[in-house]
Amino acid sequence: MRRNLHAGKSQSGGLSLNILTDDELYEIHLATLEVLEKGGIFVGDEEAMDVFDGGGAVVDRKSKIVRIPPYVVEDAIRSAPSALILAGRNPKNDFVIGSNRVGFANFGEGILVVDPYTGETREPTKADLGNAAKVVDYLSDADVFFKALGAHDVPQTHYIVQLHNAEAIFPNTSKHFFIGGGNKYILRKLVEMAAAVVGGMDKLKERPILTFVTSPVSPLKLIKECCEIIMGAARFGIPMNIISMAMAGGSSPVTLAGTLVTHNAEVLGAIVLSQLTCKGSPVIYGSSTTAMDLRLATAVVGTPECARISAAVARLAQYYSLPSLVAGA
Numbered sequence: 001m002r003r004n005l006h007a008g009k010s011q012s013g014g015l016s017l018n019i020l021t022d023d024e025l026y027e028i029h030l031a032t033l034e035v036l037e038k039g040g041i042f043v044g045d046e047e048a049m050d051v052f053d054g055g056g057a058v059v060d061r062k063s064k065i066v067r068i069p070p071y072v073v074e075d076a077i078r079s080a081p082s083a084l085i086l087a088g089r090n091p092k093n094d095f096v097i098g099s100n101r102v103g104f105a106n107f108g109e110g111i112l113v114v115d116p117y118t119g120e121t122r123e124p125t126k127a128d129l130g131n132a133a134k135v136v137d138y139l140s141d142a143d144v145f146f147k148a149l150g151a152h153d154v155p156q157t158h159y160i161v162q163l164h165n166a167e168a169i170f171p172n173t174s175k176h177f178f179i180g181g182g183n184k185y186i187l188r189k190l191v192e193m194a195a196a197v198v199g200g201m202d203k204l205k206e207r208p209i210l211t212f213v214t215s216p217v218s219p220l221k222l223i224k225e226c227c228e229i230i231m232g233a234a235r236f237g238i239p240m241n242i243i244s245m246a247m248a249g250g251s252s253p254v255t256l257a258g259t260l261v262t263h264n265a266e267v268l269g270a271i272v273l274s275q276l277t278c279k280g281s282p283v284i285y286g287s288s289t290t291a292m293d294l295r296l297a298t299a300v301v302g303t304p305e306c307a308r309i310s311a312a313v314a315r316l317a318q319y320y321s322l323p324s325l326v327a328g329a
Helices: 022-039 046-054 070-079 126-138 157-172 184-198 201-206 224-236 256-277 304-319
Strands: 041-043 058-060 065-067 083-086 095-098 177-180 210-214 240-244 283-287 290-293 324-326
Touching: 022 065, 022 070, 022 256, 022 304, 041 046, 041 256, 046 058, 046 224, 046 256, 070 256, 126 157, 157 177, 157 184, 184 201, 184 210, 184 224, 210 224, 224 240, 224 256, 240 256, 256 283, 256 304, 283 304, 290 304, 304 324
Parallel strands: 177 210, 210 240, 240 283, 283 324
Antiparallel strands: 041 065, 058 065, 083 095
8 A cells, every 4th residue: 555755744854835824715615605695506417406406405496506604514524535545456456545645646638649550640449548547557666547548449438438438447556546437328337347356346445446536516506417427426436526727817717716616616515515515525636727828728737837736736635634636747
């Protein structure tokens, strides 16, 4: 099992970038509670609205807006585990995520690859994904595998591609990996695949070898598929990485504070759904939030804006005692 170094521990001299004070974190938290209670979030799934309704939220079935009282949000934060063991197919690659331990994963999701034999830039294939998983499995500094690319040479409709992606990853990595859940049906099939790999559903629940990934739609929407993945992962006991992908200046306010409030409301709203579905279900506070290039209307990564947002999001996750996964460069 890998227990990586701490960041920001005074006794270890670890690396940290604390760009928000405790008072500023508290202000962002209060603003987030106000957004969730007064404005609410859009919830596009009837079953999810039932779960929110039963957990104390105010549900408007006509507009599909769910308003979540502060006590419900804060109870969900407290019930989510503060640390997780991300199990690998090989136990020596188990990775502890939580507190301020720092680990690394590859970036995703590539839409083009450079062919290693011809030098041609082309769309990725299922074989490319398997090879990427092999490379990351070999790298000692990569703690987990994040689906590096998608297979473009298989059917893309109805999220069937995720089953092909998983088929390429399972035999080619002994590390824990992150993958999109698709929808309710696809998630169940992915769970069945994982159970077959580890030797049964009970063993999978004891040692989940994968984490599902889903993203709210900014600003402040939990669409049907997103809700299905969150609830499904909670019921199967599989970790859920909730990644906001807000774009400052596009789908969220241009200011850092405004974008953090939007981001925080999306992630915490999803965490509430997870905890109301199954109290104590494992979640990861995720972020691929960045700024929008106002000239090209594209998301920018590898920029100072992205670094500041990611550092702030990591601080928010620490503030809530939640494990986090944030985008880097």
